[in-house]
Amino acid sequence: MKNKTLATWLTFVAGPLGLHRFYLHGLADWLGWLLPIPTALGFYGIERARLYGLDDQLSWLLIPCLGFTFAACALRAILYGLTPCERWNARYNPQAAADAPAGRTHWLAVIAMAMAMTIGTGALMASIAFSSQRFFEYQIEEARKISQPQQ
Structure with a gap:
């Protein structure tokens, strides 16, 4: 029996690692195996930003992978x-009755949904803001290089 509350919490807490996919679909789920890739790329982008600063172009391309995931x-x-x-x-x-307890929504699932909405929205907005800011700063720097006379 796949419990909806457990699946909701797994998706919220460990979703970027694909654990919810393995819980619901088994270890043969290819999407569950692919989910850690953008997560790892995002963490790698954070590490690059920490080491090389925010001017590192690769880091500002990789960090949003984590936020969007x-x-x-x-x-x-x-x-x-x-x-x-x-x-x-x-x-x-499918083997259970339509109203089996595993599919019912409990308060713990509602709490997980509220937290997912709050943190997910924050992650999405932060990713969009970070990506946009870095992109426009890069465009301004390139425009300055073009507009300055060469010596």
Whole structure:
């Protein structure tokens, strides 16, 4: 029996590692194996920014991978939590009755959805702001290089 509350929490807490996919679909799920890649790239971007500063172009391209992955997993946690009991059981517990307790939404799932909405929105907005700021700063620097007379 796949529990909706557990799946919601796994998606919110460990979604960027793909653990929720393994819980729901098993170890053969290819998307579960791919999810850690953008997460690792984002952490690598943070490490590059720490080592080389925020002027490192590769870091400002990689850091949003982490933020967008967190935001996508938070959205998936919200979708899992909002799935009706009958639909959840039909998809993940086909052998159980339509109103089986594993598919019911409990307060813990509601708390996970609220936290996912808050933190996911923050991660998404921070990723967009960081990417946009770094992109426009880069464009300004390139425009300055072009506009200055060469000596």
